Amino acid sequence: MTDQLVPILVATIAAGTPLVFAALGELVTEKSGVLNLGVEGMMLVGAVAAFAATAASGSPWSGVLAGAAAGGAMALVFAVLTLTLMANQVAAGLALSLFGVGLSAFVGKAYESVSLAPSPPLAIPLAADLPGIGPALFVHQPLVYVSWALFAAVAWFLYRSRPGLVLRAVGESPQSAHAIGCPVIPIRYLATLFGGAMAGVGGAFLSVFYTPLWVENMTAGRGWIALALVVFATWRPARVMIGAYLFGGVTVVQFFAQGEGVAVPAQFLSMLPYLATIVVLVLISRNINTIRLNAPVSLAKPFHPEVA
């Protein structure tokens, strides 16, 4: 079993990485007070765009860029609808998800029988040779290291930088932020676009690195899990990471269990990652203090500068 530990850890981190991207992006969006329920759709469109770009150019990195651009473009549609035209955020987000599912399936038809060359993992020199944790933590797809950098960057941005402070202020009270002169709508636009781009990168990781092929609806609800992660992680980046890897871990363990022939129906095992993630996060997020201090108060409430 111990010799299986390293592969399980490696697989866990890989399985959690799409969630890390999507959930950290959505966290930034929600911290600005915008609730974009279209994460699933943005991930799918990002995935198919990344797959197409990689298939055309042969470079996985062009795929990542294409994924980010496609996710960002989807978020832009959402932002115009909700921030400029003041549409209801919940309805617009749900529509965006459905639209993304359909659009990605339509575009992806041409790629269903295409497969990409798997890209080799990148071993970090020296660190990868550390006994035990080296192979588990430092032999991964390059995008995994990017996701760690993203975590550090988001945490630093939100809690250490002035623009992050402004972003949190906008999310708490757009009226007050407007009154002290913060450009509420542009900030919300940027946060929404960032969230879309990160969801797109999460999708790109799935279709280009994780399983280098395109399957219709391949995110399989990960976008929704990312949304739930943000809420149950009480809008804190570190808890988002825990939740993402928890999901990844249970996903991998149930694969191994299926492989070992455990006498539980496969459907039930496939359900486990979703169930376990939600249950654990609900349990750790029961403290009303952390919720009150971290939840963006104005979440999903439209802001009209003139009425304020």
Added chain:
Amino acid sequence: MTATAPHDAAAGAPAAGRLLELRGITKRYPAVVANENVDLAVARGEIHAVLGENGAGKSTLMKIIYGVVKPDAGRMLWEGRPVVVANPAHARAIGIGMVFQHFSLFETLTVVENVALALPGAPDLARLAREIERVSELYGLPVDPRRLVHSLSVGERQRVEVVRCLLQKPKLLIMDEPTSVLTPQAARRLFETLRKLAAEGCSILYISHKLDEIRELCHRATVLRAGKVTGHCDPRRETAGSMARMMIGKDLPHCEHAPAREGGVPRLVIAGLSRGADDPFGVDLQDVHLTVHAGEIVGIAGVSGNGQRELLAAISGEARLGGKLPVRICSVEAGRLSPGRRRRLGMCFVPEERLGRGAVPEMTLAENALLTAHRRGMVRAGMIRFRAMREFAARCIERFGVKCGGPEAEAKSLSGGNLQKFIVGREMLQEPKLLVVSQPTWGVDVGAAAFIRQSLVDLRNAGAAILVVSEELDELFEICDRIAVIAKGRLSPARRAADSDVEEIGQWMSGLWEADDNAPPPAGHGSGAQRAARA
């Protein structure tokens, strides 16, 4: 008092020393004209009052100056040059600071983060914290820069707002109803600060409806009524009565207050209520005893945040008590009852927050009337009787003089004072046996406040039991028969208002009333609950 002459009236301040001048400012909203052809001139180093009833357009005018709202017509001159303030950031850049009536602080951030947000550039937080301490000490506004705003009292939050403005070294400081959240002592300290600022050359625009304050503090006053300037005066040379006439166009109504009829039955009895707060930032109630009889008004004084919210929630039924049932309403054990069932016993309730708890902002006044007054013939067999509902709302609007676009106006379209009149009226028209009112005249102008107070007294004379929670001591002494003080979740015994005074109650506000144990027991109302409270 200068005569009402729209254009030249503004010439009160000498042209050379003028910092700010407004000419012909007009702002129309769909239902109401907020400002019509308003002129205003503020000299350097002057404390200039803008006086007016609620809905007279004071706040709108200030928001125009601060760039939050754009005027439909009119010009603004800043230091003699025409200027169009594009947004609040622009206003601050040219030297205008504003302290809002409803605070513009971010609760989940610390004091220093809140201040940093309003400053240009990216200030170093540690250095800024020291700067905040220096300024707050200099002007006598003590605040701890490292605390989270949600843990601050209302008075402390206001200090943060003032300090935040001062750090921007404004030439003009706008203060919108600043004393509505302060104790008398704290208000006096604020005046010291403002006088000091004015002496240093900073002009202050002071928005208020409290005539005594304006007479004490301000050098000049511009009076607004229904969006128009009705006069300019030197408040130091006016009486409260003469300014009130300019402001509301008639003499101040006087509150008729005959002594209470004694010996009414107890309508509300709280016997030894102790309860931990639901809210992590709330106050725990400790062994509260209180009795309110039919035909009397009992007041609860105290600085906000000392357990008023928790006590009111326990009385209204929003916080379920269960267990030992220490609350009796109209002789019924009500501890387990929901707010709706308590209302069925004859209790009506006016909460402190008008929008969100007292009324649903997005609903019309008629619909809001339905929400609490539906037992008065507005519902038949589960169906709404729209005519009865609208008639009730219309009657409320008429009887209480609510300025609005009629029963179909949205609650949020009303000014604070008008909405309060509607909510108080809605509860009173239900002819309650027990009326519980929180902050009946908070942010309400003199005319409306006097009217609400008189209505409360009239309701008492009709035999209702009334409990008033208020931070305004003068108000409590004007209408109450007995007054208790709440401090740190404990309630003092109730004193007869006639036997007490502002000084004594003010001292009790800091929680020191045990020393008064040998005070004479209240005659007439000496119920068991009160004796228990004294033990």
